[in-house]
Amino acid sequence: MEEVNMLRRFFASGVTRDLGFRREALKRLKRAIVARDREITDALRADLHKSAYESRMAETGMVLQELKTQLRCLRRWARPRRKSSPLFLFGSRSRVLREPYGTVLIMSPWNYPFQLQLVPLIGAVAAGNCVLLKPSPLAPETARVTERLVRDAFDPGHVTLLTGGPDVAGRLLEEPFDYLFFTGNPQTGKQVMAAAARRLVPVTLELGGKSPCIVDIGADTDIAARRIVWGKFLNAGQTCVAPDYLLVHRSLKRELTEKMIRQINRCFGPTPETSPDYPRMITPEAADRMARLMRSGRILHGGTVVREQRYVAPTLLDEVSPESPLMQEEIFGPLLPVLEFSERDETIRFVNAGPSPLALYYFGKKEGAKEIAGKIRSGGVCINDTVLHAAHPRLPFGGTGGSGIGAYHGRYSFETFSRPRAVVETSVRIDIPLRYPPYKRLKLLKKIL
Numbered sequence: 001m002e003e004v005n006m007l008r009r010f011f012a013s014g015v016t017r018d019l020g021f022r023r024e025a026l027k028r029l030k031r032a033i034v035a036r037d038r039e040i041t042d043a044l045r046a047d048l049h050k051s052a053y054e055s056r057m058a059e060t061g062m063v064l065q066e067l068k069t070q071l072r073c074l075r076r077w078a079r080p081r082r083k084s085s086p087l088f089l090f091g092s093r094s095r096v097l098r099e100p101y102g103t104v105l106i107m108s109p110w111n112y113p114f115q116l117q118l119v120p121l122i123g124a125v126a127a128g129n130c131v132l133l134k135p136s137p138l139a140p141e142t143a144r145v146t147e148r149l150v151r152d153a154f155d156p157g158h159v160t161l162l163t164g165g166p167d168v169a170g171r172l173l174e175e176p177f178d179y180l181f182f183t184g185n186p187q188t189g190k191q192v193m194a195a196a197a198r199r200l201v202p203v204t205l206e207l208g209g210k211s212p213c214i215v216d217i218g219a220d221t222d223i224a225a226r227r228i229v230w231g232k233f234l235n236a237g238q239t240c241v242a243p244d245y246l247l248v249h250r251s252l253k254r255e256l257t258e259k260m261i262r263q264i265n266r267c268f269g270p271t272p273e274t275s276p277d278y279p280r281m282i283t284p285e286a287a288d289r290m291a292r293l294m295r296s297g298r299i300l301h302g303g304t305v306v307r308e309q310r311y312v313a314p315t316l317l318d319e320v321s322p323e324s325p326l327m328q329e330e331i332f333g334p335l336l337p338v339l340e341f342s343e344r345d346e347t348i349r350f351v352n353a354g355p356s357p358l359a360l361y362y363f364g365k366k367e368g369a370k371e372i373a374g375k376i377r378s379g380g381v382c383i384n385d386t387v388l389h390a391a392h393p394r395l396p397f398g399g400t401g402g403s404g405i406g407a408y409h410g411r412y413s414f415e416t417f418s419r420p421r422a423v424v425e426t427s428v429r430i431d432i433p434l435r436y437p438p439y440k441r442l443k444l445l446k447k448i449l
Contacts, residue, residue: 003160004175007103007130010157016100016128019078023071025125025154030067032152033060033118036145040114043141047113048235049280049310055114058234062391063118069393069410070126077414080423088448091430098418100128101202102178107169107192109184110282111238111332113139116183116206117146123413125159129179133161134172138282177201179417183240185330186402193405204406204416206240207399208330209357213243213386214347214372215256216364223384224363225259228336229267231361231386233314236279237334238286241359241380241390244331245320247347250340257316257338261301264314273304273311280310281333287312290333296324297337322350344368348375355402361386379403 015021033040040060044050050059083094104124108117117135124131133150135143140163147161154160162168173180173195182192183206196203213231215224232243248256268275281287290312291305302315312334320326320337327337341347351357352375360378362369369383379399380389390397398407408416434441434448 001171001175003132003162004103004172004177006157007132007160008176010155011100011102011130016125016130016158019075022126022128023074025158026067026071026074026122029118029122029125029149029153030064030071032149033063033067035152036149039145039148040142043139043145044114046141047110047139048238048282049278050235051277051279054234054277054279058391059112059115062115063122065393066119066122066409066413070122070414073411074126074414077411085424089424089426090432091427093425095423095425097421097423098127098414099421100418102129103176104129104131104179104181104417105134105172105175105177106131107134107172107180107182107184108136110136110138111235111240113142114146120181120183120204120408120413120417121159123408124179124181124417127414127417129417130157131159132172132177133159134169135161135163137163137165179203181416182206189404204398204408205404206397206406206408207358207402207404208240208332209355209399209403210244210327210330211241211357211359211361211378212347212351212376213246213361214363215246215248215252216344216362216368216372217249217251218365218368219249219252219363220384221252221256221259225256225263227384227386228361228363229260229263229314232336233264233267233278233334234387236281236312237336238279238282238332239387240332241387242332243336243359243361243386244357245327245337245339247339247341247350250342253338253340257300257318260316264301268314272313273306273309278314281312282310284308284310286310286333290315290335293326293331293333293335296320296326300338302334344371348372351376356400358399358403359387359389377401 041052041055044055081096085092085094106120150161180196180203186207189205189207268278272278284307287307287310297317297320300316300318302313304313315335317337356377358379360381362372373381382389393410396407396412397409398404
């Protein structure tokens with residue numbers, strides 16, 4: 001593929017190894033984003049009905065924050081790290097360099113089509129790579145704006161963008177990239193990992209899973225209701241770290257659900273379909289899927305689906321069986337099953353019986369938080385909040401097990417897209433004969449090693 005060959009030639013020229021070149025590229029990207037801010041917002045509105053506020057908070061704001069972090073810290077992160085040399089390397093100087101991989105393929109999803117494409121791009125460019133971006137075809141307006149933005153900011157040999165469907169993605173996975181970065185569902189993630197295995201190249205997989213939200217005795221139910229409703233219905237539930245289901249202590253269940261219903265009405269009004277702040281499903285087929293999943297429980301609130309408008313109301317569901325379809329797959333929409341528990345150990349066993357989730361949320365006292373976080377494996381944890389850990393620019397974001405491989409954001413992005421390279425420089429003025437045959441001084445060697 002000519003686009004990939006162009007990237008490989010550009011990287012081979014060595015220009016991306018220069019820190020000044022990388023910083024200037026990131027600065028141009030920042031200027032391009034600021035200049036096209038309205039276009040980006042309009043595109044996100046067209047694709048997902050996102051408000052300007054939500055677009056800034058969860059898309060462009062996070063991208064600009066990532067740019068700020070990389071530009072401020074890049075020189076320090078890229079600096080060679082001196083290491084002390086052991087006695088048997090007397091006369092040598094040792095250091096670790098951060099080296100770019102080369103050409104990187106970034107495949108991004110449709111749910112946060114700007115942020116989840118640009119944040120890994122920033123890390124890859126900061127680390128000195130050349131990048132091919134492959135956006136999802138399900139968010140076409142955002143892909144078009146991003147393509148124009150990339151042309152504004154980068155030489156086409158440095159960063160380029162290709163649109164298209166699964167056929168294009170399949171062809172790209174056969175190309176000789178040096179690193180694969182994928183955000184999406186586990187099924188496609190397996191295909192990406194298989195392609196990486198065929199070429200023996202490293203991979204980062206940002207997947208998803210059923211992230212539980214546990215509300216225990218001692219929780220502030222007013223705070224819990226507000227923060228769960230916000231985290232769950234952000235982007236109409238189409239968020240990989242959204243609370244996927246609620247596990248609430250039976251003594252708090254009625255109180256909490258009533259407060260959550262009031263909070264939904266405060267956020268989106270009695271008719272959320274008229275709210276300018278409530279997004280839509282990405283396709284009519286996604287709305288159909290939500291309608292099918294609703295049948296797995298009793299609707300406590302919401303339940304309205306308007307297929308042609310891609311609208312699904314914020315919905316709470318009760319009487320949900322753990323064996324139901326609603327609990328067997330990631331929901332990825334505005335449906336929140338409410339399950340109850342009596343003892344904390346029940347929640348630990350229940351969550352650990354399934355694949356490791358991308359996020360874990362706990363509302364309650366410090367003692368319970370420590371136990372839950374210590375006994376349940378997950379990609380990230382929020383105590384008395386939801387989603388915010390994924391927006392923290394100094395924390396690693398990533399999954400574990402079925403929810404992903406690797407992490408990024410801030411310094412973790414720079415380290416994901418670069419590799420540590422060991423360098424030992426040995427003096428020619430000193431040449432210790434102990435290492436050369438014939439070997440005669442075993443006792444001395446044992447003391448040194």
